[in-house]
Ligand SMILES: NC(=O)C1=CN([C@@H]2O[C@H](COP(=O)(O)OP(=O)(O)OC[C@H]3O[C@@H](n4cnc5c(N)ncnc54)[C@H](O)[C@@H]3O)[C@@H](O)[C@H]2O)C=CC1
């Protein structure tokens with residue numbers, strides 16, 4: 001395990017990872033964070049007891065760097081820290097679209113880079129994190145990355161060529177489920193239910209369905225068929241979803257997210 005870890009760019013994702021490291025038992029004095037805003041620095045120190053440092057201090061002093069700035073800010077950050085990052089430092093990038101080649105080229109030298117796409121359920125130790133090794137990252141670097149991420153959820157190794165797809169599927173994935181919940185609650189309102197009651201019904205349904213899917217080992221088609229009585233209510237709803245081409249909309253939507261991930265990597269200089 002790296003003795004000192006630094007998170008550079010501690011926004012929503014950076015903080016989610018920070019909270020996971022702390023819950024997993026890492027001492028606050030073994031984590032450094034960087035931010036752009038002084039009020040954010042104060043809040044992170046007060047909440048987690050971690051040291052807020054500059055990007056250069058983090059890059060010099062930490063054994064592993066987690067880069068969690070937006071893809072659009074990655075080029076600037078890498079240019080800033082490149083002069084002080086030694087070639088044996090593990091660099092983990094969690095940014096959508098940013099390739100390990102992009103990071104290596106800007107840091108210079110044979111730096112071990114691991115690309116990660118996680119998601120916000122890191123906050124409840126139920127993240128889906130997918131990881132890929134850059135050209136100079138070895139088994140030990142993948143193992144270290146897994147050790148960091150396993151306490152906050154599931155970790156899967158994938159080829160880097162699948163990272164943009166995974167970003168669209170599991171990185172953005174939680175947002176699709178929240179969107180679905182919003183839409184279903186609206187349907188409850190349309191049917192005359194109080195908002196709070198509709199939200200309770202939908203939340204418990206999605207949690208129950210998610211746990212069945214995870215724990216039963218059954219295929220989702222089987223689970224859906226078990227709900228769908230012949231001539232019943234569910235098939236009436238499914239018929240409307242099919243009529244509105246909701247499945248096709250998901251295929252197009254996730255393809256668009258994959259394309260946007262590629263674009264974010266490509267447009268950054
Ligand atoms: N939000 C999400 O669900 C997920 C986000 N990601 C990735 O995580 C990264 C961050 O995303 P969010 O946390 O949503 O964005 P965010 O905007 O909340 O966080 C980025 C943070 O980096 C800081 N920052 C920017 N440039 C900096 C610099 N040079 N030095 C220090 N701090 C700097 C910003 O002030 C901000 O606090 C992105 O690359 C995104 O693709 C990955 C998976 C899921």
Ligand SMILES: O=C(O)[C@@H]1CCC=N1
Pocket residue numbers: 096167171172
């Ligand atoms: O929306 C985004 O760009 C980030 C990457 C995956 C989830 N959120």
